[in-house]
């Protein structure tokens with residue numbers, strides 16, 4: 504049930520708020536999914552009048568929202584207030600407290616306060632500390648804090664951050680965002696598995712040969728070089744989004760559809776992922792790459808090292824492909840391949856489940872029959888695609904693969920909610936199922952940290968790939984070692 508609340512949005516003048524958060528709030532408002540008693544206090548460092556802030560919100564809606572400015576607009580925008588504050592200055596928080604109280608009074612909102620930290624990670628600690636010091640958290644209603652990624656740079660920094668935040672908020676009050684968990688088809692993975700008799704019994708190492716998870720991007724670093732050149736693809740995408748998708752594919756059925764039960768099962772998967780420690784072992788399981796100049800859709804793209812604010816000798820990976828094993832009864836012997844990178848040929852996110860071959864008899868005498876494959880399409884489509892074998896209509900002696908496809912966002916007039924819409928609604932409602940719990944974050948760092956160290960000491964070669972390709976050729980060899988290939992993504 505949606506609860507009356509005030510959202511205090513730190514970083515309200517920033518990019519994330521403009522491109523994702525205001526549009527998400529507007530969609531929820533249009534669909535009557537926000538509480539009647541709801542308001543937003545935007546917080547930024549720059550000085551802005553309330554009117555100027557409302558104009559800023561309007562331009563965000565006009566540029567990025569699914570709904571246009573319509574008759575509901577005046578009611579929506581009247582709920583937006585603005586406070587200029589320096590996060591580092593404790594004294595500034597009294598104005599914020601005063602505004603929150605005014606808003607709660609004007610909209611008869613009980614003192615339920617949702618703090619959304621859309622700010623740089625180094626500000627997470629000072630803001631939580633000052634919220635406590637200023638008395639803003641000494642209210643009668645509930646309090647929650649939403650924290651954007653990245654949650655730490657490695658395990659020690661994540662532990663330090665968590666320790667600080669935990670002095671002010673309990674684990675139940677902390678909502679760590681991983682926006683991939685808000686995506687329609689990522690949430691559908693558990694439905695595909697646990698609501699379909701066709702799939703549930705075969706979802707294991709008896710029937711599945713391998714799993715491939717791809718998230719490819721056409722964009723480069725897009726003005727975020729300062730962060731990205733320190734992070735790289737492994738920290739930026741694998742530590743969070745890719746491992747989260749893998750846990751959704753691999754987890755056991757939860758005892759109940761409750762946040763803790765679901766997250767307990769995901770944690771068990773993360774614990775069972777075989778850790779890679781030795782440099783030679785890492786080099787056998789991980790391929791890293793960096794893009795050089797190339798062409799995408801007829802446009803010439805510069806190489807990563809030529810990008811603005813990137814170190815011209817940068818050793819940062821913009822592509823990574825990995826082979827993981829999950830050492831439990833369900834998955835023993837099934838490789839999970841993950842690949843992600845920037846400046847690849849297409850923007851796509853897919854999970855591919857490749858089933859095992861039948862014995863080489865009857866229609867499969869040659870042993871060359873195509874395997875059955877289930878493709879879960881997360882982007883650009885929200886869909887499913889199942890590859891089966893049938894007789895070829897024009898040559899009944901031949902067996903050929905056919906496809907059954909379902910695309911949710913293909914129907915005219917159908918607009919799937921954006922990931923941030925689901926997640927913002929969930930945190931207002933107090934549903935933390937699709938947010939990452941601390942033990943998930945810590946385990947993910949434990950998996951990733953030794954690989955990062957091997958990268959930093961140069962023990963894993965950095966290959967190059969052309970912008971517009973599918974990554975270094977060595978990534979193909981990673982799967983070819985087991986007689987496999989990467990399944991082409993949609994439209995490739």
Ligand SMILES: NC(=O)C1=CN([C@@H]2O[C@H](COP(=O)(O)OP(=O)(O)OC[C@H]3O[C@@H](n4cnc5c(N)ncnc54)[C@H](OP(=O)(O)O)[C@@H]3O)[C@@H](O)[C@H]2O)C=CC1
Nearest residue numbers: 514515516517518519547548549589590621622623651652
């Ligand atoms: N942008 C994106 O697509 C994504 C962003 N994120 C994460 O979201 C967070 C925000 O990112 P983004 O919006 O891009 O960042 P921006 O740099 O665009 O915005 C930063 C915001 O923080 C405010 N700010 C900075 N310093 C202070 C301060 N001392 N006191 C008060 N406010 C301050 C800025 O206010 P002002 O401008 O007024 O100075 C601005 O509103 C980061 O953690 C990022 O990693 C995560 C995924 C995607």
Ligand SMILES: O=C1O[C@H](COP(=O)(O)O)[C@@H](O)[C@H](O)[C@H]1O
Nearest residue numbers: 652682718720722739740852882
């Ligand atoms: O978190 C991040 O995700 C985006 C990709 O998200 P998507 O929803 O567009 O697939 C990535 O570009 C960015 O580097 C990373 O920080």
